[in-house]
Amino acid sequence: MKSILIEKTLKLDCGKEISNFPLAYETYGNLNEKKDNAILIFHALTGDQYASGINPITKKEGWWNYAVGPGKSFDTNKFFIICANVIGGCMGSYGPGTIDPLTNKPIGTNFPVITINDMVNAQYNLLDYFKIEKLFAVAGGSMGGMQVLQFVSNFPNKARVALPIACTASHSAQNIAFNELGRQAIMSDSNWKEGLYDEKSTNPDKGLAVARMAAHITYLSKQGLQEKFGRNLQERSDLKFGFDADFQIESYLRYQGSVFVDRFDANSYLYITRAMDYFDLTKQFSGNLSKAFKDTKTKFFIISFTSDWLYPTSENKDIVIALNAIGADVGFVEIKTDKGHDSFLLDVPDFLSTIKNYLNTTYSNINERRI
């Protein structure tokens, strides 16, 4: 597992300072000589640095395997893709699961509360590490999109292109409510022990699984669920008049919950959802989102999905409106799909091909202009 050690002090939004902490990352493709083909990809709530190919830890496909790879939307034959595990995460970066050398136990809830801003500032160190003066692009969906917005706001001249997908500039009450539901599920599991669990056998797996099940519903659309599952029964011809998984949808959710706990840490789930809830770029700029992008020359391409009710088109459009108000270079399209918020992770050909063409054309346009 690749990682950099960030030695210099990072002042967190909560006031605490951290230094000498690891940031795990993965790269795909090659950085060219001019170092102008790098794309920094930000992952969503439960993602990690393994965007493409087979994740060496879970042995499953990377979370953005549809989009990242040779000849794909983010073409690794052309671009150098960097993806880091966010701080607070549980795939090698500094997080609540990191072992505290003093106690030899996981830091747990002694880990400081972090924000999207903190995550982005930590990842900015990767530019220094790879000696990249300017990224070609920053991209991400959902929480990854929030990081894109925060990155461009913090570093207005460090990316030529920004692709915030299915996200928001300000986490809504509904978003916070769903996250709180997940956190409560974890914290009410008796194995949680105020976040100081440390034995594999006593993890709050049940709580975490319920959190995942609830969240999973929010990533899909009603129509998508109905078409995929309807009222189909699970390996039985009649209702059993009990509380087993009679319906396929129940069995599906239980499965999603059970596989999730194998790869994700419950405390990381608490910290990362908290960071999302605290995200309010509009408030950071006293109610005027346009100010967040005041000095930027970055070219924006914003994408939303018709059936995404978690980060709906209207919230994505608010970002478009804020950018147009300051004459920024912005493109926007709402992709038609019934796959819900999860669309950005799935095989949605319209979405994948539009990104691919946009990036390829923009990259060659920029190079033509330089000649």
Next chain:
Amino acid sequence: MKEEFKVISRFIEEKSRVLDVGCGDGILMEYLSKNKVVDVRGLEISKEKVKKCLSKGLAVIEGDAENDLKQFPDLSFDYVILSQTLQAFMSPEKVIENLLRVGKKVIVTIPNFGHWKVRLDLLLKGEMPVTKNLPHQWYNTPNLHMCTIQDFYNFCNNKEINIYKTISLNGEKISNISNSNLKYKNLISELGIFLLEK
């Protein structure tokens, strides 16, 4: 590229900021950004066309002029272009007002309902005209508010909108329209292209 776009691009000075409302496939946008070094943005209602534009790397947003023009600040563009869509809006009057608010200059193209073929269709056949520029039947046309070059002239006069220049397009024939030849041009022009200013 069609004659209409050639006329429009002649109106536009180099290194200016342009908004193409109803930019379609982005053909005019591409031409302008390559040949006039302009900073050009587009607004388009059709998802398919927006995707085509974005695939070309053009800064196009999905939206419609009646709802989405309001997000652009006053006089934020040197030119705003509206090509052959004015007649399809619920309220062309409000759209024109908004175009003039957003752009220092506005270029509007209208399919001319005063063309002799249109007049003849109604006069002789007694049927709603169907022509090359107006190919729909009355029951499926998106065109809610057809007008003639003369009508648009009158509209601008009433609203105290300055008409800088008017071009007549008849097939590939391009000519100037002035007060003295207006009645005649209103009869022979298929399209009228107006350069306006508040």
